[in-house]
Amino acid sequence: MTDEPLPPVTLRISVRPQCWGAEAVIAVHVVNTSEVPLDIRMTTDYGSHKLTGTAPGAAGYHGFTSGAGAVDAEAVTCA
Secondary structure (H helix, E strand, C coil): CCCCCCCCCEEEEEEEEECCCCCCEEEEEEEEEEEEEEEEEEEEEEEEEEEEEECCCCEEEEEEEECCCCCCCCCCCCC
């Protein structure tokens, strides 16, 4: 075991509402801007989605379907 500090974990996150047909969707795009591979979990009121082993510079996308024609302002957690 070493006492070296871990590299910082950084993400670039974009969230926007979209319409897929008549259904409102929360679209989440995440880029791993860290120097190491990451497991990333995106969570909304409409569910969660996990990206496993996301390489540095790699991106992931998920559309969370709401089941409704509109959504309120939405908070998304990426960890």
